[in-house]
Amino acid sequence: MNLRATMAIARKDFLDALKNARLLVIILMPIGFSVLYGYLFRDTLDTMEIVIYSPDTSSMVSVLSELDAVSLFVVDSPEAVETKLEEEKAIVGVVLPPQFDLAVRAGERPALELIYRENPEDARGTQRMILQTIEQISGRQPIVSVIERSLQPPGSAEEAEAREPMSFFREIDLQSFFIVLWVMMGITMNGSFLVPTLLVEEKDKKTLDAILVTPTNYLDVLTGKVLVGVLYCLLTSLTVMALNQGFAGDVGFSLTVVLLASVALTLIGLLIGGLIDNLTTLNTWGSFVMLPLMLPGILAGVPLGTLGPALTIPLQVVPTYHLVRGLGLSLSGEGGEVWMNLVILAVECVVLFGAVLWSMRRREA
Amino acid sequence: MIKASNLTRVFNGLIAVDQVSFHVDRGEVFGFLGHNGAGKTTTVRMLTGQLRPTSGHASIDGHDVVKGRTAIKPMIGVVFENQNLYERMSGRENLRFFAELHGVGDKRVDELLEMVGLSDRAKDKIKIYSNGMKQRLLVARALLNHPKALFLDEPTRGLDPTSARGIRRTIRELGEQGTTVFLTTHYMEEADQLCHRVAFISEGKLIALDTPRALKLQYGLRKVSVLLDDQSQHELTLDNPADANQMADWMGAGRLLTVHSQEATLEDVFVHLAGRELQ
Numbered sequence: 144m145n146l147r148a149t150m151a152i153a154r155k156d157f158l159d160a161l162k163n164a165r166l167l168v169i170i171l172m173p174i175g176f177s178v179l180y181g182y183l184f185r186d187t188l189d190t191m192e193i194v195i196y197s198p199d200t201s202s203m204v205s206v207l208s209e210l211d212a213v214s215l216f217v218v219d220s221p222e223a224v225e226t227k228l229e230e231e232k233a234i235v236g237v238v239l240p241p242q243f244d245l246a247v248r249a250g251e252r253p254a255l256e257l258i259y260r261e262n263p264e265d266a267r268g269t270q271r272m273i274l275q276t277i278e279q280i281s282g283r284q285p286i287v288s289v290i291e292r293s294l295q296p297p298g299s300a301e302e303a304e305a306r307e308p309m310s311f312f313r314e315i316d317l318q319s320f321f322i323v324l325w326v327m328m329g330i331t332m333n334g335s336f337l338v339p340t341l342l343v344e345e346k347d348k349k350t351l352d353a354i355l356v357t358p359t360n361y362l363d364v365l366t367g368k369v370l371v372g373v374l375y376c377l378l379t380s381l382t383v384m385a386l387n388q389g390f391a392g393d394v395g396f397s398l399t400v401v402l403l404a405s406v407a408l409t410l411i412g413l414l415i416g417g418l419i420d421n422l423t424t425l426n427t428w429g430s431f432v433m434l435p436l437m438l439p440g441i442l443a444g445v446p447l448g449t450l451g452p453a454l455t456i457p458l459q460v461v462p463t464y465h466l467v468r469g470l471g472l473s474l475s476g477e478g479g480e481v482w483m484n485l486v487i488l489a490v491e492c493v494v495l496f497g498a499v500l501w502s503m504r505r506r507e508a
Numbered sequence: 509m510i511k512a513s514n515l516t517r518v519f520n521g522l523i524a525v526d527q528v529s530f531h532v533d534r535g536e537v538f539g540f541l542g543h544n545g546a547g548k549t550t551t552v553r554m555l556t557g558q559l560r561p562t563s564g565h566a567s568i569d570g571h572d573v574v575k576g577r578t579a580i581k582p583m584i585g586v587v588f589e590n591q592n593l594y595e596r597m598s599g600r601e602n603l604r605f606f607a608e609l610h611g612v613g614d615k616r617v618d619e620l621l622e623m624v625g626l627s628d629r630a631k632d633k634i635k636i637y638s639n640g641m642k643q644r645l646l647v648a649r650a651l652l653n654h655p656k657a658l659f660l661d662e663p664t665r666g667l668d669p670t671s672a673r674g675i676r677r678t679i680r681e682l683g684e685q686g687t688t689v690f691l692t693t694h695y696m697e698e699a700d701q702l703c704h705r706v707a708f709i710s711e712g713k714l715i716a717l718d719t720p721r722a723l724k725l726q727y728g729l730r731k732v733s734v735l736l737d738d739q740s741q742h743e744l745t746l747d748n749p750a751d752a753n754q755m756a757d758w759m760g761a762g763r764l765l766t767v768h769s770q771e772a773t774l775e776d777v778f779v780h781l782a783g784r785e786l787q
Binding site for chain 1: 556557558578581582584586588590592593594595596597605606608609610611649653
């Protein structure tokens, strides 16, 4: 392995992609979409209706009311909280005990009651934000006793089970859904289209021949392309996340999912690039390859049960399924549930790397 | 320096190069001539380690081109038949990229840009370069690593006469400096001017190998064509004493206007041997 050559190839491709209008569109499109949709849905994204009862006007009220993402109703009794919820004016109700702020600062364990209009799982983001607000007031990790209940009558165990196997992730807020969608789009387009374009163009224009008569081998070339592909996947993803408050929830899990998916999709791109020798063929078939990779994002909101096993099982082999599910759950603060997705993505990376090496050896033979 | 022994390449049952054997001495400018599709480029690709021979062997400076592929890479430079440059990059950026692959510094890049007369256009993008400029840059790229053996595949194809002359001058200078040059071309005059020895390849087989002079003498006619002051034209045979006397008489009488030898051109020799025209 020639590290100097690999870095030279990576640097050349990184800059060359920016000079290629078609590749630049691929790099910028998901970011552009995220900005556009963020603007178009700004009202929807901004509104998180919370109703609160605070007997002695906790500073939590002022902090919450200053948040752009919150539409806050302050009421004068716990009963009024339920009334607002029943009127569907809010999705979460908060009932604070007297002297809440003092208790929090004193490190006591005040009871905070959260009342959900419907399924508590639907409002995890709101719960997280409320806890973050308390942390802001107390200046440390909040020690509160959260009592949760829902206005929706509890169903039977069978009903609950029937409701449970929903879509890839349990419901997430619209903003998180868009983040997942644009990150998935960015990684898929960069990995499965930009990367093969970089490789196929070298073959098509015969510049690969010129590289391979220098002290550089095919593995150095592929490694350089992987670096560029992963870098652009990460740049696009992190930009989308930064522009859309996506560094929320379990950030470590989010970043790990994004990294593994970037590597997997880039390796898929190299496999595609290894099979195709000219840009015309790549342009013709590229979108056919991209479509199944994008499918998990397109179907992200559809309950898995409605898709049927013929679609559900193959879908779960596609790396983007694990990206969509893993990132969705991580953004909702449920990173603990994405371990299996991380493991599957890691295994897929290893398998794809093996496939790339195999195709490389085959080419050299 | 370059040695090929029974070099053969078969593509899907089609023999592109058929048991070709030759050697090229150190510092020699060796012409590899043939019509389009004769097997010239395939031979170059095998000699430069880009393509595995189906059978036979080749070596450069003692290193087998298959087993010692890594060892031959720092020793060779290749000017490809296609103008395979990065169009969105400038001339200097192209050279700097390949200089990095070779582990060569920027000083060499500047030297070569100067040598091929592109210093003042070094910042321009390749897409606005003329064919001649691209070809000169390809030669510069092939020389980045001070190659012991330089392979040039049709280096003057499609160039205007001025650009072609510039490339030929560079090849001649490289030969004089001791670089081994393996030149494939179908321009016979070019080979005649530049090469110490030439090999003819047709339908994948080597059909002749010698110095241009020897080939021309071997296959040319030993005759001269004479134009006299009365505009009459005559052919005289060099081996006939009567013709020699006749020539002496005309010269003595001051009647000769022009005398042309009937020596064959390399193209004549090729057509004679291959039974087909060069294209």
